[in-house]
Amino acid sequence: QSVLTQPPSVSAAPGQKVTISCSGSSSNIGNNYVSWYQQLPGTAPKLLIYENNKRPSGIPDRFSGSKSGTSATLGITGLQTGDEADYYCGTWDSSLSVHWVFGGGTKLTVL
C-alpha cells in the first residue's frame, strides 16, 4: 500500500488527452513539491515534471503537471503510442521521519 495513491491503469486513444491523479496528505503532497516520472518498458525512470508543474529541458509541452491541496495531476495531450509507459508521482514525506515516497504507479495504455 503506497502512501501516495494513483489509479493502477488509464487508457485513451491516440491523439486524445489523459490525466493521472496522485493523492496524498498534508505530510507529503500538501507541503512539498511533486515530481512525475515516466518509465518506458525495460528502461530506467525519467523525470517528466518537477516542482509540481515544470518540465525539464527536452520534455514536450504535451506533458503538464498541477497540484491542489493534497493532490497532484499529470496531464498528457496528443497521446502517442510511444507514451505507453508506467507513470509515478513522488514527493518528500515528513510524517515520521524524512523520507521520499512514490505513488504505486499508473500503467498508461494508448489504444
Next chain:
Amino acid sequence: EVQLVESGGGLVQPGRSLRLSCTASGFTFGDYAMSWVRQAPGKGLEWVGFIRSKAYGGTTEYAASVKGRFTISRDDSKSIAYLQMNSLKTEDTAVYYCTRDGPYNDAFDIWGQGTMVTVSS
C-alpha cells in the same frame, strides 16, 4: 554527457552482504545529494535512501525497510556513491537505481540504468 552507472549487482544468499557502486560523470558530483531507488520484479518504485552533499553535512536518511541494514556513503574524489547492503533478505530482490537529487527542488533528475540484485538460496 551527464551519466550515472551502477555496478556490483548479482546473486547473493540470504543473510549475506553486497556493495553496489554508482559512478558519476559529466557533472560536479560533490555538489549533489544522491539517492538509491529500487524496483522489485513487476512492482513499483521504492525509495531506499539518500546521502546529502558535504555542503549539507553528508548525512544520510533511509527507508524504514532497510534502516539498520543498508548504508549509503560517497567518495567525492572518485565521483562514486555506494550502497552497502547487509543482512540481505529475499524481499530485497530488485533492480537498484542510483539517482541524482537536483538541481531542481525535490526531484530526481538523472537515473542510472540500474543493477539487478537477486537474494536467493
